[in-house]
Amino acid sequence: MDKRDFKNEVYGELSKISKAMSNPHRIEIIDLLAQRPYAVEEIASCTSISTANASQHLQVLKSAGLVTVNRRGYFIYYSLASEKVFDVWRGLRELGIEQSSKAREAVDRFRMNYHSLQPAGIDEIYEKVSKGKITLIDVRPEDEFIYGHIQNALSIPIDKLVSRLEELSKEMEIIVYCRGPFCIYADQAVEILTKEGFNANRMIEGYPDWKSRNFPVSFSA
Amino acid sequence: MDKRDFKNEVYGELSKISKAMSNPHRIEIIDLLAQRPYAVEEIASCTSISTANASQHLQVLKSAGLVTVNRRGYFIYYSLASEKVFDVWRGLRELGIEQSSKAREAVDRFRMNYHSLQPAGIDEIYEKVSKGKITLIDVRPEDEFIYGHIQNALSIPIDKLVSRLEELSKEMEIIVYCRGPFCIYADQAVEILTKEGFNANRMIEGYPDWKSRNFPVSFSA
């Protein structure tokens, strides 16, 4: 095996992984699986594709070693195979926000819809949380919260927010977080809270970013 | 623009970037450009493809915003557009080594050829360097060394090594580094040095990793 064969083999192998991450639906699936394991039909419905199509994309991810499989009852749950999968996805996401003006504009335009334009970065929030200065609200679906959440965060899924406003104080600064920078639950929440007179902002990043930074998390066994 | 359109737009944009990184030749080009800007013909020859083909791949990388262009005289030099491009590539590389047994085996098999099987990690070496305990040799081509190298490293391009052995001491521990984990210059060097009775090992990672960690570097203006 000469030098060229070696390089062909190595770069060829690695390109299988990046090929697996080179489809919009599959990226979206990875972004979703960073929250918790999901079954095929749930994945299909969250990403607005057919079940058969979702299954096929999941096969691709599985062959590339990016996801693992786990059956419980009738359902087959897919999970990310490694923390490193999220790391690569986050790198890609950050590179995209830096380099692609279209991606940046799409995000800004959407934030604008929800009048949620001064989001705070994860480090800034980590500082404040350590000093106990803010109320953290997790507006993701409850099952994602149960699977893992930021320590001391309060779970108020976005569709329950309007009915649970009396639990919140208008004195404290409120930070809302959700799945990540492309998830709009937090933006919707900030819009609702601001209209009701609360002092609320969203965290740009999501729970998986917090966890990947090794900031303190909790989960229910 | 509803939620689904937004997601399609964002994930679609980001997939353009990963698509650009999803071809073995293009990955190899990125790996090469992490050393220094390179002209099209050089890139073609380093990666064993035709000039026209290299040019086409470079167009793809350029459209995705991953590389930038710079003319000097007759030549057009391509560079990585951002540190983040290397970050994503490194993430992919590490994920590949972790997940793909084929990639891992290819690397091991090749190291074995050169009897260079106890390479040292970058952190370990950083520690030793700070204590001045080792001799660092950069065996990449001289122009890459000039463009940037580890502080206090000695430049001995691999093809000059045999003729410059008298510059080295058999008492000091020698660490050799090159472009990165898929570059074999350092392995070749370790084989030569070991045969001659030197105490030599390679660093697993390459110069771009060192630089990206913000460890001390030098370059000639």
Add this chain to the structure above:
DNA sequence: AAACTATTCAATAAATTTGTTGAATAGTTT
């Protein structure tokens, strides 16, 4: 301005990727 040169372009065929359809399957429940 003419000569020169590295790079890009255009056209092509082969290979791969993609989403859809509806049927088949593997595995769990009862």
Add this chain to the structure above:
DNA sequence: AAACTATTCAACAAATTTATTGAATAGTTT
């Protein structure tokens, strides 16, 4: 063991990616 169900498979057509060829081009030298 029979019934049931989420998931996978197989077959297809459309779209995209890829490498090759040789000509065209943009820009620098002299």
